[in-house]
Amino acid sequence: xxxxxxxxxxxxSSIAFVVMGITLLGIGSAFVGTFSFLxxxxxxxxxxSHAVFPGICLGFMLxxxxxxxxxxxxxxxxxxxxxxxSSWLKSNTKLSDDTIIAVILSVFFGIGIVxxxxxxxxxxxxxxxxxxxxxxxxxxxxxxDLWVYGSLSVLIIGVIGFMxxxxxxxVFNPEFGKAVGLPMNMIRFVFDVLLILSVVIGIQxxxxxxxxxxxxxxxxxxxxxxxxxxxxxxxxxxxxxxxxIFGTYISYLLPQMPTGPWVVVILSSIALISFLFxxxxxxxxxxxxxxxxxxxxxxxxxxxxxxxARELGQEGLTRAELLSLYPHQQKSIKNSIxxxxxxxxxxxxxSLIKLTDPGKYQAxxxxxxxxxxxxxxxxxxNIAPDHVHESAEKxxxxxxxxxxxxxxxxxxxxxxxxxQEQIPRDxxxx
Amino acid sequence: MIxxxxxxxxxxxxxxVSYDQSPVLWNVDLSLPAGKLIGILGPNGAGKSTLxxxxxxxxxxxxxxxxxxxxxxxxxRSRISYVPQRESVDWNFPASVLDVVLMGTYGKLGLFRRxxxxxxxxxxxxxxxxxxxAFVHRQISExxxxxxxxxxxxxxxxxxADLYLMDEPFAGVxxxxxxxxxxxxxxxxxxxxxxxxxxxxxxxxxxxFDWFIMLNLHLVASGPKNEVVTEELLRKTxxxxxxxxxxxxELIRQKEFNPLKG
Numbered sequence: 190x191x192x193x194x195x196x197x198x199x200x201x202s203s204i205a206f207v208v209m210g211i212t213l214l215g216i217g218s219a220f221v222g223t224f225s226f227l228x229x230x231x232x233x234x235x236x237x238s239h240a241v242f243p244g245i246c247l248g249f250m251l252x253x254x255x256x257x258x259x260x261x262x263x264x265x266x267x268x269x270x271x272x273x274x275s276s277w278l279k280s281n282t283k284l285s286d287d288t289i290i291a292v293i294l295s296v297f298f299g300i301g302i303v304x305x306x307x308x309x310x311x312x313x314x315x316x317x318x319x320x321x322x323x324x325x326x327x328x329x330x331x332x333x334d335l336w337v338y339g340s341l342s343v344l345i346i347g348v349i350g351f352m353x354x355x356x357x358x359x360v361f362n363p364e365f366g367k368a369v370g371l372p373m374n375m376i377r378f379v380f381d382v383l384l385i386l387s388v389v390i391g392i393q394x395x396x397x398x399x400x401x402x403x404x405x406x407x408x409x410x411x412x413x414x415x416x417x418x419x420x421x422x423x424x425x426x427x428x429x430x431x432x433x434i435f436g437t438y439i440s441y442l443l444p445q446m447p448t449g450p451w452v453v454v455i456l457s458s459i460a461l462i463s464f465l466f467x468x469x470x471x472x473x474x475x476x477x478x479x480x481x482x483x484x485x486x487x488x489x490x491x492x493x494x495x496x497x498a499r500e501l502g503q504e505g506l507t508r509a510e511l512l513s514l515y516p517h518q519q520k521s522i523k524n525s526i527x528x529x530x531x532x533x534x535x536x537x538x539x540s541l542i543k544l545t546d547p548g549k550y551q552a553x554x555x556x557x558x559x560x561x562x563x564x565x566x567x568x569x570x571n572i573a574p575d576h577v578h579e580s581a582e583k584x585x586x587x588x589x590x591x592x593x594x595x596x597x598x599x600x601x602x603x604x605x606x607x608x609q610e611q612i613p614r615d616x617x618x619x
Numbered sequence: 620m621i622x623x624x625x626x627x628x629x630x631x632x633x634x635x636v637s638y639d640q641s642p643v644l645w646n647v648d649l650s651l652p653a654g655k656l657i658g659i660l661g662p663n664g665a666g667k668s669t670l671x672x673x674x675x676x677x678x679x680x681x682x683x684x685x686x687x688x689x690x691x692x693x694x695x696r697s698r699i700s701y702v703p704q705r706e707s708v709d710w711n712f713p714a715s716v717l718d719v720v721l722m723g724t725y726g727k728l729g730l731f732r733r734x735x736x737x738x739x740x741x742x743x744x745x746x747x748x749x750x751x752x753a754f755v756h757r758q759i760s761e762x763x764x765x766x767x768x769x770x771x772x773x774x775x776x777x778x779x780a781d782l783y784l785m786d787e788p789f790a791g792v793x794x795x796x797x798x799x800x801x802x803x804x805x806x807x808x809x810x811x812x813x814x815x816x817x818x819x820x821x822x823x824x825x826x827x828f829d830w831f832i833m834l835n836l837h838l839v840a841s842g843p844k845n846e847v848v849t850e851e852l853l854r855k856t857x858x859x860x861x862x863x864x865x866x867x868x869e870l871i872r873q874k875e876f877n878p879l880k881g
Binding site for chain 2: 227351352353355357358361362364365366368369370371372412416418
């Protein structure tokens with residue numbers, strides 16, 4: 190607990206620096222990553238993040254120490270080479286996108302590991318820190334690193350904010366952008382540079398292997414919550430910052446613990462929560478939505494069965510008669526009867542289940558939609574009367590009052606359906 | 620039957636276009652008069668979209684050139700508006716109807732400048748013209764096909780151009796929308812705008828357009844309705860590809876290099 194307070198009160202200026210760095214990094218990578226996720230280029234970020242590794246090792250070899258300028262420079266150049274190679278391969282070969290990405294990723298990372306081994310054999314005492322670039326160590330950030338990574342992050346955030354309109358059209362409809370005269374090739378180039386930079390700024394804190402997660406996951410998770418680009422970018426940033434700070438905290442508590450994997454664990458949890466619980470798009474909300482639709486379907490069926498019994502001259506149906514109509518759904522039909530009774534659409538009189546006035550109104554509507562749809566299928570789509578029931582059974586619950594009005598006017602308010610049964614209207618006596 | 624005109628608004632000179640190795644348009648040479656409603660007709664794969672894309676500089680021609688208002692595209696870009704095919708974009712992109720229509724003002728805004736109040740008013744006007752005022756803040760993922768098409772047309776209107784090039788604006792729209800769009804095109808043409816529309820349905824085309832371009836990899840006809848809508852020309856347009864032309868295309872494809880590319 191005291192560790193927690195010590196960390197989050199930021200009384201230690203080096204911790205405050207690291208948290209600030211992680212925050213900037215989170216916003217920068219979430220901004221860039223959200224656009225590349227929307228552009229369906231999630232894998233390119235992964236390829237670039239692996240591809241910067243040989244550049245990092247070369248930078249280290251040249252500098253002989255962990256100099257951030259050499260490391261960032263080397264990482265940027267090898268990321269740029271990978272980006273260039275992937276677009277060159279795309280336009281000059283018939284290889285598919287995923288093949289190109291897989292080749293670039295593994296070749297560059299493989300070369301990087303070869304370099305790392307060479308460095309380890311050289312016995313340079315500084316090389317111990319180089320492993321950190323694979324899985325990241327935010328606590329290892331010193332002030333000099335922070336200036337380099339922090340200012341690059343600010344640059345990325347600034348450019349994205351400044352060119353929001355340009356990147357929006359780059360992702361949504363680049364052809365149109367070109368048609369109205371915007372320099373789309375230049376905008377694409379700027380975006381590619383930002384993508385590489387956003388990988389580069391994360392190598393110390395998150396590491397090359399997992400940097401793609403910090404790029405792509407925040408936008409993916411945020412997409413479940415919103416359809417608005419501004420909110421999407423904001424939410425993605427918040428997710429990235431939260432996971433970044435938490436990952437850093439873990440690295441602070443347990444000095445041997447790399448930051449990257451913990452950031453990924455937190456991000457994945459946020460993504461999982463979004464996937465499950467986001468309103469509208471989340472799994473849980475969709476499950477309840479579907480369940481309530483199924484329940485409405487069953488309630489409609491109960492009302493309809495009693496209505497049909499009345500058409501045949503019966504006052505109502507007994508519970509046993511009603512249940513025998515739906516032999517496979519005994520339990521749910523029982524629930525439907527109970528809830529219909531509670532809503533005042535049914536009442537039980539001398540063991541007969543009967544419709545109340547609102548119940549009749551509702552039942553007539555369902556039967557009317559069913560028979561109107563049957564008539565429509567028969568008349569406009571030339572489907573034989575004995576083939577229309579199945580479709581109407583499903584669509585009677587779905588049709589809106591708007592569509593009902595359209596059906597009525599298209600069919601010219603028919604009295605009978607294709608089976609010569611009466612189509613009940615609100616004012617008809619039952 | 621190719622009728623050339625004096626002072627054309629659009630002149631296409633000996634245009635040949637190839638994708639990868641296979642030529643998709645052969646030596647198209649035509650000129651179009653101003654202020655007309657012009658339909659581009661032809662079967663699937665006839666090169667209709669390619670023709671207007673090459674006018675907009677979106678595909679690089681192997682040879683030939685295009686002149687608009689007797690100038691090059693870059694000199695008059697602000698006077699030309701383009702409606703791409705509805706399917707060419709991902710409608711799940713997080714944007715509202717207004718956001719998309721505002722893109723029509725991006726050309727005049729240029730780099731870095733954001734749309735302001737003036738652009739917003741213009742966009743709202745354009746949405747009103749296509750009958751989409753009620754959907755201004757709706758997310759584009761929630762629109763029907765016909766509504767998406769109207770949004771694209773509103774975006775084109777926001778470009779305030781003199782020449783409009785539309786790729787299949789009637790594709791996948793319901794009859795009400797089709798009638799509404801057609802009425803709008805007529806109003807634009809009456810106001811002196813030139814509208815060029817790629818269209819696939821010959822039967823409705825005859826009622827819609829007053830000038831026709833008929834394509835089938837090569838230019839079959841270009842001229843006013845009463846001169847080019849004949850059984851013979853329609854048969855040439857829709858009656859299958861020229862056998863020899865297909866054979867030459869195939870030969871070029873097998874060579875793995877394209878002699879037509881300069």
